[in-house]
Amino acid sequence: MFDLAIARTGLRDRDAVGFRPVTVASVADDHKANYPGAHPIHLRVTGDAQTGRLLGAQLVGHRESAVHKRVDVFATAIHHGMAVADVEDLDLSYTPPLGSPYDAVQVATHDWAQQHGT
Numbered sequence: 001m002f003d004l005a006i007a008r009t010g011l012r013d014r015d016a017v018g019f020r021p022v023t024v025a026s027v028a029d030d031h032k033a034n035y036p037g038a039h040p041i042h043l044r045v046t047g048d049a050q051t052g053r054l055l056g057a058q059l060v061g062h063r064e065s066a067v068h069k070r071v072d073v074f075a076t077a078i079h080h081g082m083a084v085a086d087v088e089d090l091d092l093s094y095t096p097p098l099g100s101p102y103d104a105v106q107v108a109t110h111d112w113a114q115q116h117g118t
Helices: 067-079 084-088 104-116
Strands: 004-010 021-029 040-048 054-062
Touching (some): 004 067, 054 084
Antiparallel strands (some): 021 040
């Protein structure tokens, strides 16, 4: 959609029948902000409040912010039944001009885990 990339995987709150869904919104840059051309990515992570299991994710960012690859991380984690906190601990690739040591995926899952302690 114009210069935006939009991606979604898994469940949203209203779709998560049988779970206690909680969604946390976060914003993280697609790479280090002090490197030219950084763009914010808006992320919403949905997890089960009781078990901490990752249920879904929604991302919106600039078309050059690799939203399509970041949603793949969430999709893989959902497929394997990972907890939100486990996604935060993944060892994701780091290339200075394209990412940061703590990727937007990890920023968003960290924010969820901090607010829900599971």
